[in-house]
Amino acid sequence: MNLTTSQYTVLAYVVGLGLLLGYALAQWVQAKRLK
Amino acid sequence: MKSSRNIFVPIYWTVALLALAAAVTLLLRYTPTEETMGPIQKIFYLHLPLAINTFFAALTVCIASVGYIAQKQTYWDDLAAAAAKVTLLLATGVLATGMIWGHSAWGTWWTWSPRLTFSLMLWLLYAVYLIVRSSIESPQRRAIVCAVYGLTAFLDVPIVYLSSKLLPDVHPSSIQLITPMKITLLVWFVPVTMIAAGLIATRFSLNRIQRRREQERREKSSRVTVAVRAGANGRRVPGGLA
Numbered sequence: 124m125n126l127t128t129s130q131y132t133v134l135a136y137v138v139g140l141g142l143l144l145g146y147a148l149a150q151w152v153q154a155k156r157l158k
Numbered sequence: 159m160k161s162s163r164n165i166f167v168p169i170y171w172t173v174a175l176l177a178l179a180a181a182v183t184l185l186l187r188y189t190p191t192e193e194t195m196g197p198i199q200k201i202f203y204l205h206l207p208l209a210i211n212t213f214f215a216a217l218t219v220c221i222a223s224v225g226y227i228a229q230k231q232t233y234w235d236d237l238a239a240a241a242a243k244v245t246l247l248l249a250t251g252v253l254a255t256g257m258i259w260g261h262s263a264w265g266t267w268w269t270w271s272p273r274l275t276f277s278l279m280l281w282l283l284y285a286v287y288l289i290v291r292s293s294i295e296s297p298q299r300r301a302i303v304c305a306v307y308g309l310t311a312f313l314d315v316p317i318v319y320l321s322s323k324l325l326p327d328v329h330p331s332s333i334q335l336i337t338p339m340k341i342t343l344l345v346w347f348v349p350v351t352m353i354a355a356g357l358i359a360t361r362f363s364l365n366r367i368q369r370r371r372e373q374e375r376r377e378k379s380s381r382v383t384v385a386v387r388a389g390a391n392g393r394r395v396p397g398g399l400a
Contacts, residue, residue: 142247
C-alpha cells in the first residue's frame with residue numbers, strides 16, 4: 124500500500140476513532156434494544 | 159435519581175463529542191508539523207492517549223477483580239467484564255495506529271521489538287480473558303476464574319511501559335515536544351479519556367441489566383420446574399404456576 128504520510132495519518136485517525144465511536148454506537152443500539 | 163441519570167448521560171456524551179471536535183480542529187489548525195517525521199507524527203496525539211487509557215482500563219479490570227475476590231459481589235465481576243472489553247478495544251486502537259505509523263516511518267507494519275511484542279501480548283491476554291468468560295457457564299465459577307485471571311493479566315501493563323525504557327527498542331521511549339504540541343496532546347487526552355470511561359460505564363450498566371434478566375429467567379424456569387414436579391406428584395404449590 125503506497126500512501127503519502129498525510130494519508131497514513133488520516134487512515135490512523137479513521138481507524139482509531141472509528142473503533143471508539145463504532146463501539147459506542149453499537150452499545151447505544153444494544154441499550155435501546157434492552158430498555 | 160433515574161431522571162437525573164437520564165439527563166447526565168446525553169450531556170456527558172455531548173461534551174465528549176464536542177471535546178473530540180475541538181481536538182480535531184486544534185490538530186488541523188494549530189498544531190505544527192514536526193520537522194523530521196512530518197505529518198505522520200500527528201498520529202502521536204491519538205496513539206498515546208489510547209495507550210494510557212488502555213493501561214487505565216486494564217487497571218480497572220485489576221481493581222474490580224480484587225474487589226470481587228474480596229467481597230464476592232456481582233457488580234465487581236460486571237465491572238471487570240466491561241473494562242476488559244474496553245481494554246481490548248483500546249489495545250486494538252493502539253496496535254492499529256502504531257502499525258500504520260510504523261509502516262510509514264520504518265517501512266514495515268510489524269517488528270518484534272520489546273514494546274510491540276509486549277503490547278501484542280497485552281491484546282492477546284484480554285482477548286483470552288473474554289474467551290474464558292464466554293466459555294464458563296456457572297456465574298460464580300466464571301467470576302472467580304476471571305477475577306484471578308484479570309489480576310494476573312495486569313502484570314503485563316508495567317512490562318509494556320518499561321520495555322522500551324529498559325531494553326534496546328526501535329520504539330521511542332519518549333518524544334520531545336514543543337509547547338503547541340504539548341497543548342494538543344493534553345487536549346486529545348480529554349475526549350479519548352471521556353469516551354473510554356463512558357464506554358466502560360455504559361458496558362457496565364448493560365452487563366447489570368443482562369445479569370438481572372438472566373437471573374429473572376433462571377428463577378422463572380426453576381419455578382416452572384418446581385410446579386411441573388409438584389403437578390406430577392399431584393400437589394398444589396402455593397404461589398407457584400401450577
